[in-house]
Amino acid sequence: MKIFIDFDDTVFDTAQFKAKLKNLLFKFNITQEEFEATYLDYPQRENKKLKFYNPENQIKKLEKLKKKSLEKARKKMNLFMRNLSQFVFNDFYFFAQEFSFAELFLVSFGDSEFQKRKIIACGVKKYFKRIFITKNSKGKIIRKQIGKFSSKKEQVFFVDDRIDQLIEVRKENPKIILIRMKRPEGRFSNLKESVLFKKNFFEGRNFFEVEKIIEKISSRSQNG
Numbered sequence: 001m002k003i004f005i006d007f008d009d010t011v012f013d014t015a016q017f018k019a020k021l022k023n024l025l026f027k028f029n030i031t032q033e034e035f036e037a038t039y040l041d042y043p044q045r046e047n048k049k050l051k052f053y054n055p056e057n058q059i060k061k062l063e064k065l066k067k068k069s070l071e072k073a074r075k076k077m078n079l080f081m082r083n084l085s086q087f088v089f090n091d092f093y094f095f096a097q098e099f100s101f102a103e104l105f106l107v108s109f110g111d112s113e114f115q116k117r118k119i120i121a122c123g124v125k126k127y128f129k130r131i132f133i134t135k136n137s138k139g140k141i142i143r144k145q146i147g148k149f150s151s152k153k154e155q156v157f158f159v160d161d162r163i164d165q166l167i168e169v170r171k172e173n174p175k176i177i178l179i180r181m182k183r184p185e186g187r188f189s190n191l192k193e194s195v196l197f198k199k200n201f202f203e204g205r206n207f208f209e210v211e212k213i214i215e216k217i218s219s220r221s222q223n224g
């Protein structure tokens, strides 16, 4: 069995992280509007290029906006970024213990430097056999990995909170078993779902539920 897992809003409480980041910047007289204008929740298309969030760029943008140096804020931000373990959902640790290190892969979407920093600073790196950060296709990365597995019959799961990512991964990997992480606190839990796609994935509200789904499916296939 192999399980590919998304990072933001799945393992990591990105909404809470954003809230803390905001509070930190508010202390340096950044307003709500200025924060929102310089923060990217998810990659955005601009002049045909995808733009990804990272805090260093945000500070630079804020400096331009405020026409002054924000060196103190930058230092505070760097300090804050050193330990992010408070943002890991607790149920993830339960999940990580239920499976072996060799079964777990992390696939994250976004700015590679920033994602790497978050993944290391929150302490989850050690639970994964491999970690992938991409600005392009998660589906292609997973397909390439599946090609390397010795047993082609092995069950492969993908867990992500975003429907568009599930769809993209399914396109590249028709046999993959999809589980949508639908946390009540997730930033994207209200996104419209594709009606056509609705029946083709499982849903869990946390890693306890995701683990149950995987147990059920894998024992079912062993018995059948």
Ligand SMILES: [Mg+2]
Pocket (backbone or CB within 6 Å): 006, 007, 008, 009, 010, 160, 161, 162
């Ligand atoms: Mg996510």
